[in-house]
Amino acid sequence: MSTAESLLVPSLRPMSEADLEYVMEIERSSFSTPWSRSSFQGLLSRDDASLWVAEVAGEVVGYAVVWYVLKEAELGNLAVDAEWRRLGLGRRLLDWALARARERGTERIFLEVRESNLAAQELYRRCGFLRVGLRRRYYRAPVEDALVLCLELLRSS
Numbered sequence: 001m002s003t004a005e006s007l008l009v010p011s012l013r014p015m016s017e018a019d020l021e022y023v024m025e026i027e028r029s030s031f032s033t034p035w036s037r038s039s040f041q042g043l044l045s046r047d048d049a050s051l052w053v054a055e056v057a058g059e060v061v062g063y064a065v066v067w068y069v070l071k072e073a074e075l076g077n078l079a080v081d082a083e084w085r086r087l088g089l090g091r092r093l094l095d096w097a098l099a100r101a102r103e104r105g106t107e108r109i110f111l112e113v114r115e116s117n118l119a120a121q122e123l124y125r126r127c128g129f130l131r132v133g134l135r136r137r138y139y140r141a142p143v144e145d146a147l148v149l150c151l152e153l154l155r156s157s
């Protein structure tokens with residue numbers, strides 16, 4: 001663990017409406033087709049979805065979104081503010097989301113990732129996700145295939 005990472009202990013807590021201003025800033029600067037504010041609002045009102053933020057010194061620096069379908073889950077979104085990347089925050093958010101999913105008894109979690117998004121793919125690979133599928137032309141702007149990744153939560157910790 002680097003010195004920067006060891007000093008950086010974010011607090012992880014559920015997202016609230018009040019966070020959306022900061023979340024939307026990160027979302028718009030992280031994705032070419034960002035989610036709308038109403039997408040986050042819709043998920044915040046659902047019992048079958050969990051949204052968390054990572055805060056450092058009172059500032060929202062990243063977030064993760066998971067929704068659940070029976071014993072399976074989908075990691076729907078994960079992003080860290082560009083100025084705070086490579087400090088271990090994405091990993092902490094992901095580990096947190098996986099731990100909460102395990103607590104709910106979730107057996108496996110899926111996600112889609114752009115074929116060109118090697119940073120995210122490396123993070124997921126290091127957490128044990130395996131490629132289980134390909135969705136052709138899944139993304140817009142630019143059009144690109146999605147890799148479908150899966151982590152068996154009962155076989156990993």
Ligand SMILES: CC(C)(COP(=O)(O)OP(=O)(O)OC[C@H]1O[C@@H](n2cnc3c(N)ncnc32)[C@H](O)[C@@H]1OP(=O)(O)O)[C@@H](O)C(=O)NCCC(=O)NCCS
Nearest residue numbers: 030078079080085086087088089090091113119120122123
């Ligand atoms: C993907 C993302 C969330 C990673 O967040 P992060 O806080 O920078 O990630 P971490 O610092 O926790 O990195 C953990 C590991 O992931 C891998 N990783 C992260 N960024 C990487 C990069 N740019 N290149 C290669 N590997 C990378 C490394 O293995 C890293 O460990 P290391 O720093 O010890 O080498 C962040 O880059 C991001 O927000 N990207 C834009 C949004 C996005 O693509 N989200 C995922 C959609 S599927």
